[in-house]
Amino acid sequence: MEECRHEDLIDDYLFNRLNHEKKQEFEEHLFNCPHCFEQVQQKTELISVIKDHADSIFKDMRITEKTKNPVQQKIIGFLSPKPLISAAVTAALVLIVVFGILPHKANKTQEFILNNDTVRGSSITLISKAVPSEFRWEAIGKDVEYKVSVYNDELIWEKSTTKNSISLPDEIKSRMTPGKSYFWQVKAFSPQGRLITESSKVQFTWQKKDHP
């Protein structure tokens, strides 16, 4: 197999771990290197199969993740009944914004079912709505992984967490332009890696503080 010095970057590219310049550089390379493009396609297929068949592939494995720290569990326990109700209420508002994206049963969904199918029907409520140094949202249940994305024209940052808040790394902050508008969004994934639900995209303006 012919090796290419860009090959190491493929997984970082697929998992959105490259910064803007690196990503662009790598994409340009993909347009010029059929070998790497083939790798990208193969890896994409491999990852899709792994995610789609995770239950059977990993069934005999002990995949017990480290239990969450007690404080966090308490928060989730405390929040879990409430967000479901408020999610139903806010879902109505969200429908107006993201019309057509969420099906109508959104208003009635009381439970998040973590099965293998994508369940779109409720929304995550974003709590810090403007100028956040930290993004926070309402937790929707246990063992949910949240993926937080920040965009301008393109995706500029993405990170997964099992908590219901996250702060921007300094490296990303330094690349954001004060006064410019950005969007953030949270998506929730089941332990099987399936999209459960997503929040609406909320606009925010970046303001630089000298002493955070």
Next chain:
Amino acid sequence: MKKTENSYDLKKITSKYRPIVTYKVKKSIGSHTPEWEDIVNEIMLNTIEKVKSGEFKGQSSIGTFIYTITRRRIIDHIRRKKKKIKKHIPESDPFPDPYVQIENKERAEMLAKKLEELKPKYKKVLYLYYYKGLARKEVAQKLGISPRRVSERVHYAQKLLRKIINK
């Protein structure tokens, strides 16, 4: 690319670059967006026009040239769309794209079967690296093996796929 007036070369360009252009467009605007196909067509047409008219002079590779056209067209699309619906800008899809059915279901089943049969040491790596999406270093740390080993085990899984494809 010298005098590329003849249709053969243009056809070759189209067939060679269409897949990567399609890939990039879908990744950027989401394959659930019905416009993706039109955009790909436009990009390919645009490329051919530019090659025909001599606007492409071979300053860069043809791949880079097409990449630039593709990127511009995508940015353009996103801007236009943003004007229409301010709150809901297009974005890259969750990865892997849930809207794309794997073309070959049979192949997917076969691969899943092979992966199921793997030894636990391989599965652990696949689980952390591809399923959880951890970085190579993190996986290495968690499992107490070298990053190089992680790559080897990941490559092994890919090799299984290649075997099935080439059957």
